Amino acid sequence: MEGGQSAGVYSLPPSRFYGEDILFCVDVDAESRTEMKLSGPKGRPITRLDSIKQALLLFVNAKLSINPDHRFAFAVLGQSVSWLRKEFSNDVDSAMAAVRGLAAANSSYGVADITQLFRIAAHEAKKSRMQGRLFRVMLIYCRSSVRPQHLWPVSQKVFTMDVIYLHDKPSSENCPQKVYDALVDALEHVSEYEGYIFESGQGLSRVLFRQMCILLSHPQQRCVQDDLDIPKSLTRKSTPPIDAIPTDDSISVSSQLIISCC
Template sequence: MEEDRVGVTGGVASRYALKQGRIKNEDILICIDVDAESMAEMKTTGTNGRPLIRMECVKQAVILFIHNKLFINPDHRFAFATLSKSAAWLLKDFTSNAESAVASLRGLSANKTSSRADLTLLFRAAAQEAKISRAQNRIFRVILIYCRSSMRPTHGWPLNQKLFTLDVMYLHDKPSPDNCPQDVYDSLVDAVEHVSEYEGYIFESGQGLARSVFKPMSMLLSHPQQRCAQDDLDIPRSLAKKVPVTEATNALDHHNGNNIQIINN
């Protein structure tokens, strides 16, 4: 932070200005879990009247994410991978073409069997691609969409290599004697903290509702270089926390005599 001091005597404020910095274009690798649990039915129904499955809902949310991200900055680029026992490329060549990105998702399908996931190959591929992105003055991000309620992911990645940022969206079943979503979530939190260069976000939902997929994806539109800590994230705020306009206090604008209404959110 660059300091521009106005005065040094008591009662005289100091003025500060942030150093100018360039927000870099992003290369985003979206890795989608294709375990059998990604085919679980959700509570939300589709246009055919049948319940949506997680995979289809995730596809729709990712497609919307891509279009919105490119609307914000058409120079962002995307690639895709799948996660079964380990990660595998679905679309390795990063692209800013929305149609090409969407086309790569159309044939995506889930496995019929469940297995434990090893994230090591995903992190290894991300680290290699991140070095290429850095050479082009870009930053690298991985968005992992994970759907297993009873199988904690593992990885063997050194702690001192933080070359990219990891975001996670975790969709799971309700806790039961047959699963352990809290343990899985804790493992995912550890992974985010273990590898992330900037502030990585993790969201989870066991509600089985479409909005529990679309809302986190909209929040992941945030650029890693512009993020607050997730503990400070409160978007959108609960309506119960908002103060009605009629109860807001009024403050006097001493510059022009106008009343400025302050709403305490």
């Protein structure tokens, strides 16, 4: 205290931690049949959709371990968006059944209109909000040359959106950078809280799993994506320079100093 005045006290205003209703929207274009780099048991090829299914179940189980009040529903993206499992549920068996129902198309759709996704999300978000819950959309997109399209008023931001983008490496036949930019624009256009977007052209399932683990973060508790410093890279510990390695003489002198000081 100075001059009879008490120092200011910092306090964090209490806020309610909302349970989430999460709508997964999975791109089932023919490009979701693209094989990943590593094969499965007995050399069986693993496709993007196979890895997505594993990642979804990883997410659902982990999210429910954090808070069993979270709920999930599923939709698919072809030319437009349609429901796969409309009822939001925290039942793992229900989620597994929905994931098993995901199937990739045999040919490319050519168009990816996500207006219906935003329409569904806005409608469901209002119902979630009336129940004191938070609504989030997670779009998993797989097309390397088809940019998603939408017609949605910028003033409506009633849900949060995350995106994972799996794509081929850039070539003369595709331009994943333009697709990525369109996905960023869509996310910023609709997201209420901080939405995250991750991409990978490496074809590695472990990268997808790592990204899904980051998306476990609750939208109300996120930093901006530019400030993310996870996951930490595991670097090999470097060997100290020769001058820094203690010799027998230096160890002996150090011991003598300790003894004499005692």
